[in-house]
Amino acid sequence: MRPKPLHLWILALVALVICQTQAAASQSGDAAIGKFATERTDPGEQQPPNALLQFVLGRLQTDDIQQLNECIEDAELKKGDYAPLFRAVKFKADGGRIEWFLRPARNPYCDALYGAHLFRYFWIEELRDDAQPRFRLLFENGGDFFTVYAHKSHGLHDIEATGCTASECRSARMSFTGRLYKPAACYCEVPGDDNSFHRFKRKCGTDFRDDQSSGFARSCRK
Numbered sequence: 001m002r003p004k005p006l007h008l009w010i011l012a013l014v015a016l017v018i019c020q021t022q023a024a025a026s027q028s029g030d031a032a033i034g035k036f037a038t039e040r041t042d043p044g045e046q047q048p049p050n051a052l053l054q055f056v057l058g059r060l061q062t063d064d065i066q067q068l069n070e071c072i073e074d075a076e077l078k079k080g081d082y083a084p085l086f087r088a089v090k091f092k093a094d095g096g097r098i099e100w101f102l103r104p105a106r107n108p109y110c111d112a113l114y115g116a117h118l119f120r121y122f123w124i125e126e127l128r129d130d131a132q133p134r135f136r137l138l139f140e141n142g143g144d145f146f147t148v149y150a151h152k153s154h155g156l157h158d159i160e161a162t163g164c165t166a167s168e169c170r171s172a173r174m175s176f177t178g179r180l181y182k183p184a185a186c187y188c189e190v191p192g193d194d195n196s197f198h199r200f201k202r203k204c205g206t207d208f209r210d211d212q213s214s215g216f217a218r219s220c221r222k
Contacts, residue, residue: 030158031149032148033150034091035145035146035147036145037144038118038119041087042087042089046088046089046090047084048083048087048102050083051133051135052102053083055137056102056122068110068112071108072085075108077108086102086103087105087106088101088102093156093157097156098125099124099157100123100126101121101122101123101124101146103120103122115142117144118143119142120142121143123137123146124138138156141161142163144164144169145162146159146161147160152176154175158173158174159173159181160172160173160174168188168190170189172185172204173187174210185201186201186202186204186205186210187200187201188200190220202220
């Protein structure tokens, strides 16, 4: 049988993870309230507020900023106008707390924060002191998709990071401990010989840090 092209495996694995996530949420009553993927935009996306954008820009490497500057020039944007290159989605947590998901924009596209089939993203808490926003980075990663769940732990939403290779996807569902996010459940999704897909639970942290579920660690098959 002729092998399936790489991009088709990736698309099929992405579809599998979305379906599995929806099924699990339906069974547990724990709905996904935000689902983000490399190739998909979200209707709630907006250009990030300047204070949030400056916080993230301050965490990027010099090479990243240089590439962003090149994208600004290519897109004929005003020098230093980084906002159109990013998108943000706001979430309300308990006690009036605010969470932000920030990712690179799909249009205009800038490869500074994209890979072959992944994107870099940031999960941030907004803190207010005398009406002046401050920010705390809760989670940063690069992967194929990212999910925010309705369920909260210590006041903040549960999240799930997923990364895929040509042959499998790896997911880590994480909960906030009051100080940081730690894996609560981890999964693998692999294609079978009959073009079906198999999802199974794995032990978190068995071969790499599951809070960085980029999909480029040791294979699920080993």
